[in-house]
Amino acid sequence: MSTLGSMVADVAHEINNPVGFIAGNLAPAKEYIENLLHLIDLYQQTYPKASQEIQETIKMIDLEYVREDLPKLISSMREGTDRISNISDSLRTFSRGDTEQKVLFNIHEGINSTLLILKHRLEANKIRPAIQVVQYYEEFPLVQCFPGQLNQVFMNLLANAIDALDESNAGLSFNDIKLNSNKITIHTALTEDKNHVSIRIQDNGVGISTDVQQKMFDHLFTTKPVGKGTGLGLSIAYQIIVQKHKGSLKVNSILGKGSEFIITIPIY
Numbered sequence: 001m002s003t004l005g006s007m008v009a010d011v012a013h014e015i016n017n018p019v020g021f022i023a024g025n026l027a028p029a030k031e032y033i034e035n036l037l038h039l040i041d042l043y044q045q046t047y048p049k050a051s052q053e054i055q056e057t058i059k060m061i062d063l064e065y066v067r068e069d070l071p072k073l074i075s076s077m078r079e080g081t082d083r084i085s086n087i088s089d090s091l092r093t094f095s096r097g098d099t100e101q102k103v104l105f106n107i108h109e110g111i112n113s114t115l116l117i118l119k120h121r122l123e124a125n126k127i128r129p130a131i132q133v134v135q136y137y138e139e140f141p142l143v144q145c146f147p148g149q150l151n152q153v154f155m156n157l158l159a160n161a162i163d164a165l166d167e168s169n170a171g172l173s174f175n176d177i178k179l180n181s182n183k184i185t186i187h188t189a190l191t192e193d194k195n196h197v198s199i200r201i202q203d204n205g206v207g208i209s210t211d212v213q214q215k216m217f218d219h220l221f222t223t224k225p226v227g228k229g230t231g232l233g234l235s236i237a238y239q240i241i242v243q244k245h246k247g248s249l250k251v252n253s254i255l256g257k258g259s260e261f262i263i264t265i266p267i268y
Contacts (some may be wrong), residue, residue: 023081030074034159037067087116104142105150107197111135111186114154121162122184128169131162131182138189140197146268149240153249156233157183157201157261164205164259180204195267196247202260208253216251241265 044050049057081156115122115133125128149166167183174267208216217238241249247265 015084018194019081019084019088023078023085026074026078026081030069030071033070033074037070040067063174074252089113102144103177105145105147107140107143107145107150107188107199108137110147110151111154111188114151114158114187117155118158118162121159126174128166128177129181130173131165131184134183134185136185136187140190141267142186143197143263146240149244150265153237153240153263154201156237157263158231161203161205162260164203164207168205178210183245191256191264196264197267199263200260201263202258204258207255207257208259209255213251214251 011207031108122133161184165184169177169182183204185200187198187202189198190196191198216234219235238249241247241263245265247263250262250264251259252262253259
């Protein structure tokens with residue numbers, strides 16, 4: 001995992017180089033385009049009676065459409081480079097390599113980077129509307145932790161929440177799902193003793209039976225069919241939170257109503 005995280009961080013860094021080059025050239029490109037369009041305006045004002053060839057060319061290239069659409073094109077390219085840059089930054093945050101010692105880490109950045117990586121699974125598709133993600137973040141200090149491992153826990157819990165929502169949609173129409181929209185709620189806060197932070201990840205999916213809740217953190221236990229999972233996810237998440245961070249990982253769930261996973265870890 002450490003090697004993979006290092007490789008992902010290196011790839012993200014390499015992506016930033018060409019993206020930065022493109023983004024850096026968009027501003028002057030926009031200025032050049034505006035200057036050229038202004039020059040065309042001056043020509044049309046100075047020589048209102050254009051030759052037949054010029055008139056035909058204006059009609060052929062649809063000058064008015066180009067004048068309207070070209071700035072929009074540059075803006076969309078800017079949005080695209082910003083999006084790639086954000087994904088790259090999120091990959092680097094998510095894949096942070098852990099040292100032998102805990103380091104200070106912004107928990108909210110870790111959650112946000114994980115959500116961005118999972119965005120393709122949250123978006124609407126032909127089967128269901130987009131999954132709504134509601135975030136309630138309270139302010140608290142940077143937390144001493146192993147960021148890479150903690151991000152792995154966020155990834156596992158959020159991916160499981162999406163799986164639970166998709167499972168709850170089975171047999172329902174698009175409109176039925178829309179009436180009771182899929183939702184993931186994330187709440188972070190300081191605990192009452194002010195020495196710990198809690199991260200709650202809740203979904204309104206299928207829920208988990210009492211019997212499964214008693215076994216779900218056991219090594220290799222899984223309810224997923226063959227080929228859909230190893231059963232290691234929650235077991236590893238539990239080890240990371242309890243053994244590595246001296247915290248706790250608990251679950252509250254009602255079958256058919258949804259589940260809530262509660263992470264509590266010390267700040268220092």
